[in-house]
Amino acid sequence: MGVEGKKRERTKKIKIELDDCSMSSTGVRIKRRKHIFFGGQLTSWFGIVSSLVAGFKTSRRLYCRKRRVGFGTMFSLISGFAEQFFSKREAQILILGLDNAGKTTTLEQLKAIYKKTNPLPFDKIPPTIGLNLGKMDIGNCKAIFWDIGGQASFRVIWDKYYSEAHGLLFVVDSSDEQRLDEAKATVEGLVRHTDLKGIPILVMANKQDIDSACTEDVIRDIFDIDNVARSRPCHVQLCSAYTREGLEDGISWLINKIKLVER
Ligand SMILES: Nc1nc2c(ncn2[C@@H]2O[C@H](COP(=O)(O)OP(=O)(O)OP(=O)(O)O)[C@@H](O)[C@H]2O)c(=O)[nH]1
């Protein structure tokens, strides 16, 4: 046997087995690498060199594969992070209050402010039978307002919506002193309800354009706001749905508090 024949013979005796690489959530990792040498140990430089070359080729292949998978993983991580970071959060907000408080007028004005739509003329807004829905983007939030009719016959269905709510906007006709006690009892019922536990409440003291409207102190006192605020974020905002005064301030308070509440 010549020198070349002997070399070929030795090469045949060398077998390098490399286990496949395994995927894990953190990327690619080499599970196990086995070198099995038939016919005893490597005895020549040739064996060592060919072993190194084979090992190098495989490592390169694995490295390239790792880089490809690594890029994909990185991409999905970054895109997931970006989606989380930039996507708008959805907030379900209930607009509640006694009938004639100004809920639908308020909703129409919110649509005009945040969606730049033309609001319905005030005298064209009928008492709500059922509910009105308003979807709008407010800052980084996709707000969905549920304006539910406030007549006594509709108040009994309000609780069907509580479990999905992230925030509560309670509209009060602050010019109607005679119905403040009824409004107060209604708020107390909301505060007590377990499905609304911890949910922020914004009390919109509406119709401030009317001279006889109650002041903030009176509203705070009647609705016992300091006490309610012990169990959840609670705030009184004087406003007028007619003039839009106070609407944006109140809504930005509510949206900010909603961000802190997980449902
Ligand atoms: N002066 C004054 N009147 C208002 C204001 N907001 C609403 N109104 C009037 O109050 C009345 C009731 O308004 P709505 O918006 O229909 O009240 P609501 O709370 O939706 O009533 P329901 O749908 O029956 O529950 C209407 O005549 C409105 O024009 C306001 O800021 N100032």
Ligand SMILES: [Mg+2]
């Ligand atoms: Mg209405």
